[in-house]
Amino acid sequence: MEVGKIISIFEISVEVVVSDNTIKIGDVLEAVDNSKYRFEVIEITNTTALCISLNSTRGLKKGTIVKKVDDGLKMEYSDALMGRIFDAYGEVLDNKEFKSIKKKFINNSTVSMKDLNVESSMLKTGIKVIDFFAPMQKGFKMGLLGGAGVGKTVLIKELIYNLYNTSKINSIFVGIGERSREGKELYDDIVSSNLLDNMTMVFGQMSKNPVVRSKCVQTGLVAAEYLRDEKKGDVLLFIDNIYRYIQARSEISMELKEMLVGNGYPSSTAAEVSKIEERLSSTKDGTITSFQAIYIPADDYNDDAVQNVVSYMDGQIVLDRHIAELGIYPAIDVFKSTSRLVDKDKIGERHFKLVEETLRYLTRYQELEEIIAVLGIDELSDEDKNIFHRSRKLRYYFSQPLHVSEQFTNIKGEYVELEDVLNDVENILNGTYDNVDEKEFFYIGKYNAH
Template identity: 70%
Template sequence: MKIGKIITINDISVEIILSSNDIKIGDILEVEGNNKYVFEVVEINNISATCISLYSTRGLQKGSIVIKKNDGLEVEYSDKILGRVFDSYGDVIDGLPFESEKKVKVSHNTVSLKEVKVENDPLWTGIKVIDFFAPLQKGFKMGLLGGAGVGKTVLIKELIHNIYASSNSNAVFVGAGERSREGRELYDDMKSSNLLDKMTMVYGQMGDNPVSRSKSVATGLRMAEYLRDEKGQDVLIFIDNIYRFIQAKAEISTDLKELLIENGYPANMAGEVSDIEERINSTDKGSITSFQAIYIPADDLTDDAVQTVMSYMDGQIVLDRKIAELGLYPAINVFKSTSKLIDKDKIGERHFSLVERVLANLTRYEELEEIIAVLGIEELSEEDKLVFYRSRKLRNYFSQPMFVAEAFTNIKGVFVDVEDVLNDVENILNGKYDNIDESKFRYIGKCDGQEWNKG
């Protein structure tokens, strides 16, 4: 059905003079006779409509006839999503044959309040520092914060590996504005680990236009909702990177000449983020647990976009460049990493008290480092010396060899049970390993079974 003619062409958007009123916001339009030019309606005036282009507008001409294609973007809604790679618009991009079974619209209502399930089981990752300091619960939203090059993507890949190796649930990975190379690496890693058939990938990569980068998150969520609502699963969705989603929205707002706020973010940023976050919930049918990598511009945690996303999180895992410089991975800052599960009633008295003891020791350790830098370690009391050496062992203990990094480190990855972590931490704090050199605690799994801990 003919909708109108293109009268204005911008980098991302076009304006159409309408010849039909049978049009609404969210409709998908295309140029008559040329389906490589596809648009989504975002604004309707009396006689014209503003649309954003799903692909490049290069080569598009004024006066082109525009026809209606669909009522909205549609994605696959069946088991056929597993093991496949899609673009932001639900099209398969892995080069393999694909036959659609059922399609539904990407847009979807949030879960109603009466459907939301609050109480859920913990979700153990096998990564010592996360399970100890920032444990997860099914249905949680966890932020993964860090600047460039501190290990966000590697940690996401390790979480995918560990959680799927230990459970039967499926995963959805959303690449929003990240590097195409990393997407290919993840695909190859999952394939070689025989985990590809357990997950779905959706990519709106760095080289795509901002509309593609902004749509990838909603497309991935729709697929996760299928696994939760139709298959009754506890699904994991990894979004790398939710900050790039906001950046893409800002680019679109700029092209549409909309009002921007401080730092160039769109004025409706809070609404755009809430539309995504409120769809990530647990119900009686299943749950969606999300890990969202959040790029920190200039390592500034007070950035408006970072704070907007963090307001929806149930916890955060903060990666720190200073810890990465020490060669300790995952480079997680245990003081800034938090979880709502750190509560006596949820994780138990023992776990809670151990976390408090470790944080107290590490806080004192940082104070002692300053004293030692001025006066030397000989000036410390015997009690402070014990705190100093035990804290260094704890710091090293929370490093861990990763399965997905085996090819680079030549150290076999390990999955560590949380009970073993609690036992090891308690033994270190109580002085059982005072005669063991701190270097022995770097990149190990549990202490039990180590060469220095036999007999």
């Protein structure tokens, strides 16, 4: 059905003079002579419709006639999505045959308070520093925050390895605005280890225009909701990286000449984020446990967009450049990493006390480092010397050989049980390991006393 004619064209938006007043927000339009040009309606007046272009507008002619093709963007909503890889608009990327069975709009609504479920069991990740400082629970949202190049993606990949590869629990991976190379390598890894069956992947990588990048998270959510609501099971959702969604929204706002507030984000950022995060909830049918990488622009932890997303998280792991600089990976800042579970009633008194004591040691260590820079190590009291050396051991102990970084470290990756971590930390703190060289704790799993 022909509905109008294009009168203005920009990089990612067009304006259409409409000849049909049934056009609604969210409708998908297409150029009659070329299906390459597709648009989503975002604003309407009596006579015009403002649309964002789903693909590049390059080569699009003024005066092009458009027709309406759908009531909104849709994503597969059936078992056919398992083991497949999709683009942001729900089209398969793997060049294999795909028969669409049932589709659903990607702009779904959030979960009501009535259906929300908050109780659940603990989820171990096998990564020492996470299980110890920021323990997870099914249904949690865990934010993995870090500046550029401090290891967010590696950590996400390790979590996929430890959680998905061992349990084969239904999982979704959403790649937003990240490197195409990494996306393809992750896909290849999963295919070559024959683990694709229970995984659905959605990609809108950084080489794509902002419209693609902003849509792919919703497309991924439809898949997660299917697994929760229809398959009635638990779901793991990995998002790398949710900041790119806000960034893409800002780019679109800029193109539409909307007023931007601090650091170039649209004033609607908080609303946009809530539309995503509130959908990621657990119900009586199943849990959605999500790990969301959050990029910190310009290493500015207080960035508006970052803080906005963080406020929805049940826990956070913060990666720090200074720790990465020391060669300690995962480069986690233990002072900023925590979760809602760190509570005496939830993880037990022993674990809780150990966390408190470890933080006390490491805080003192930071102060001591400054003293040493001025006076030298010999001037410390014996107690401080103990704290200094034990803290260094702890710091090294929380490095870990990861399965997915075997190629960097040449050390075999290890999954570590929480019980072992608690024992080792206890022994370091109470001085049992005072005579062991600190390097012995560097890149190990659990400590094996000789």
